[in-house]
Amino acid sequence: MAAATEELQFLGSIPGPESAGEVDGAVAEEGRPRGGDDEEILRFMDSVDGYLLLMNSLSSALRQGWLDLASARHSMGPSRVLSTLFDHKEQSAATKLQVVDHDGLKPSEPKPHFALSKWSLQEECYSTYDVSERAFTEPKMRHRGSVTTPENGNHESANTTASSTGADASNHVQRARSKALSVFGGLVSPKLRTAQLSFETALDLIVELANSRSNMLASFSQLKE
């Protein structure tokens, strides 16, 4: 706690203990609790730290993906691994995003929340947001298809249905992945498959980065005021 306070003082955001008397007076005049500012500053610093860590992880995932692509190109031939092979006929993206406006700390602050839906599966929403909290506030966000929700009290049938739905989902994902790979021909290098997985991992990190960015800008707006 003392170390955190010392770091905050170094940033110049809060005054040192020697001017505590003046600060207390200033806070009393403004009517804002000093603890609330500290909490916001810590939240902001955490979000910046998280953003940088995620960016580092993204760099690693992308590097692995590029390496695998280069290996695939080497084994399959440079003319077989090109972006020009992708069809320019009308097609819908298999991997999409869900965007929800999560209220910022103030009603005037927009704070979008992003969730990834891979391979047209609505139940595969990758999010760092606490799902249990959202289940009570916005139940419509979770689309489970034919799976009954635990709120109905039918836990056993929900589990059975979920396991069969999970197997179907897994098959669907495999088929979707194979379809994306088929652009490069019938027989593709295993390295191309691992490249696909690396870029899927990168997508997960990108969505987390987008949410981290959203949190950072919201905290920053709060601190500016």
Place this chain on the structure above:
Amino acid sequence: MAGRANIPTNSSALIAIIADEDTVTGFLLAGVGNVDLRKKTNYLIVDNKTTVKQIEDAFKEFTSREDIAIVLISQYVANMIRFLVDGYNKPVPAILEIPSKDHPYDPAHDSVLSRVKYLFSAESVASDRR
């Protein structure tokens, strides 16, 4: 809620990409590629023949489309249109600068971190004085 920027709830938004060929190829493998009825794609491959005007037009198009929620742009490409990227301040679509094969990520050039870095100005002043 007067004065609040509206963020439309979107359950099927796209990810746009402005990057080099390998990066775009990789993300297309991951299933983010979209081609609409007018043959417009959600990605732009940047190579040595791509002009700054083309990059600018793609950035403006992707940031004005309502069906795009995130725009990924290689940081070295973002540096070519830095004035546009830094001037962008909408919450959606979110602009994320990503590294490329030949240009690693530099936090000093990231537009988001540039916007918030003045909070750390005391640290930069203190380090200059040492």
